[in-house]
Amino acid sequence: MIFVTIGAQEPFDRLIKAMDQLAPMLSDTTVVAQVYQTNYKAKNILTFDFLTPSEYSSYFDKASLIVSHAGMGTIISALVKEKPILVVPRQAKYGETRNDHQVSTAKVFELLHYVHVAYSVAELKLKLEELLLQNHKKVNKIGRYASAELIQSIESNILHI
Amino acid sequence: MRVLAIASAGGHWVQLLRLLPAFEKHEVTFISTNKSFAETVKGFDFYDVPDASRWNKLRLLYLLLCVARVVTKVKPQLIITTGAAPGLAGVIIGKVWGVKAIWIDSIANVEKISMSGRIAILFADKVYTQWPNLANSKVIYKGNVIV
Numbered sequence: 001m002i003f004v005t006i007g008a009q010e011p012f013d014r015l016i017k018a019m020d021q022l023a024p025m026l027s028d029t030t031v032v033a034q035v036y037q038t039n040y041k042a043k044n045i046l047t048f049d050f051l052t053p054s055e056y057s058s059y060f061d062k063a064s065l066i067v068s069h070a071g072m073g074t075i076i077s078a079l080v081k082e083k084p085i086l087v088v089p090r091q092a093k094y095g096e097t098r099n100d101h102q103v104s105t106a107k108v109f110e111l112l113h114y115v116h117v118a119y120s121v122a123e124l125k126l127k128l129e130e131l132l133l134q135n136h137k138k139v140n141k142i143g144r145y146a147s148a149e150l151i152q153s154i155e156s157n158i159l160h161i
Numbered sequence: 162m163r164v165l166a167i168a169s170a171g172g173h174w175v176q177l178l179r180l181l182p183a184f185e186k187h188e189v190t191f192i193s194t195n196k197s198f199a200e201t202v203k204g205f206d207f208y209d210v211p212d213a214s215r216w217n218k219l220r221l222l223y224l225l226l227c228v229a230r231v232v233t234k235v236k237p238q239l240i241i242t243t244g245a246a247p248g249l250a251g252v253i254i255g256k257v258w259g260v261k262a263i264w265i266d267s268i269a270n271v272e273k274i275s276m277s278g279r280i281a282i283l284f285a286d287k288v289y290t291q292w293p294n295l296a297n298s299k300v301i302y303k304g305n306v307i308v
Contacts, residue, residue: 007171008195053197072172072269076179076307092188098216101269108271114307146179147304150289154183154263158162158239161261 002026002128003063004033004045005056007071012096013040015088018121019067020045022128029132032059065131067124070102075115079142086116086127114140162187165237165260167228167251168244169212170195173267177243178202179306180265190235192228192247206235215276225250232258243267249277256284265289268305285286 004019006012016035023028023031023044034056038047051059060066063083068074070089078085089106090096103119110117116131118124145151168177174193180200191202194212204258210227213220232240239276240255240262247272248264255262264281266274268291274282282288282299290296291305 009171053200065308072267073175074172076172076175081305083235093238101272104267104272142307144179145182146176146306148305150304150306151183151292153301153303154180154241154265154289157263157287158164158184160242161239161263 001059001063002007002029002031002065003059004031004067005060005074006034006036006069007074008036010090010096011037011039012090013038014024014094014096014121015067015069015124016040016045016047018088018124022125025125026128026132029064032063036061054106067128068096069096070106070109070117072105075109076142079140080144082139084116084131084139084142086118086124086131088118088121088124094103112140121140162239163235163237164189165232165235165240165251166190167192167194167240167242167248169233170198170246172244172269173248174198174201176265176267176306177241180241184241187239190231190237192231192251194247198241210247215246219251221246225253228265229254230308232260239263241265244275244281245277249281252281252284261286263287263289266291266295266300268292268307274300
């Protein structure tokens with residue numbers, strides 16, 4: 001199962017529509033999507049306007065691949081749970097955000113091998129096919145907390161500033 | 162020490178919780194923008210405030226008042242935040258009322274410090290970036306939240 005998630009702040013119909021159109025080509029893989037204030041009526045994928053935190057984690061945990069916007073919350077959750085993640089950054093030119101910060105974030109995280117990125121709908125199809133072919137995708141793993149150096153520095157600043 | 166930890170919903174909140182070992186020994190109160198997050202910090206006091214963006218000035222002002230109300234009630238000795246608007250509100254109120262504040266800019270900001278972060282530099286006692294190339298005389302780099 002592929003879990004598509006776009007955060008709870010703004011709609012992202014370009015991604016939902018693309019996933020709906022790609023879904024019939026994904027053979028055995030079902031697609032479940034968390035949407036937000038969408039105007040698009042999906043035909044081939046299961047969509048939810050609202051998921052409770054526990055429903056959300058349940059889909060997240062069951063998924064073999066996460067497809068999402070380039071939001072930090074989703075990226076970090078995927079890394080913690082060792083789920084491969086394919087991000088499609090929101091773009092200002094489509095009115096999906098005010099600026100292209102998600103594109104910059106996606107580029108850096110891609111370079112560091114934390115995420116796979118599709119910068120366009122055309123690329124989304126290619127990347128999905130590629131990822132679904134590799135059954136054991138190697139993913140970067142992260143721990144539960146921030147780096148010890150950062151934690152120690154903040155800890156000491158709390159006491160000394 | 163009474164610590165007020167602030168982050169808006171989503172990535173900011175996830176990053177704040179990854180820093181918890183740095184301040185959990187203190188008497189911590191959390192502020193976020195989603196009521197249901199209280200269950201992710203069981204055992205700690207939790208308040209929810211509305212979210213706002215810099216595009217809606219009236220809502221920003223309302224947010225400032227909501228955060229001020231919590232600060233008045235909790236009387237923190239230190240404010241720690243990963244952003245965005247509610248954190249900036251906290252840092253500004255902290256400056257006015259003499260409460261020390263630490264700002265940790267989101268790891269999503271890879272090319273420059275966030276807009277809120279650039280304002281926070283004027284008010285906070287310590288500002289962290291999570292990218293070495295963004296550190297300077299006013300902004301510290303000491304690693305990041307995703308090791």
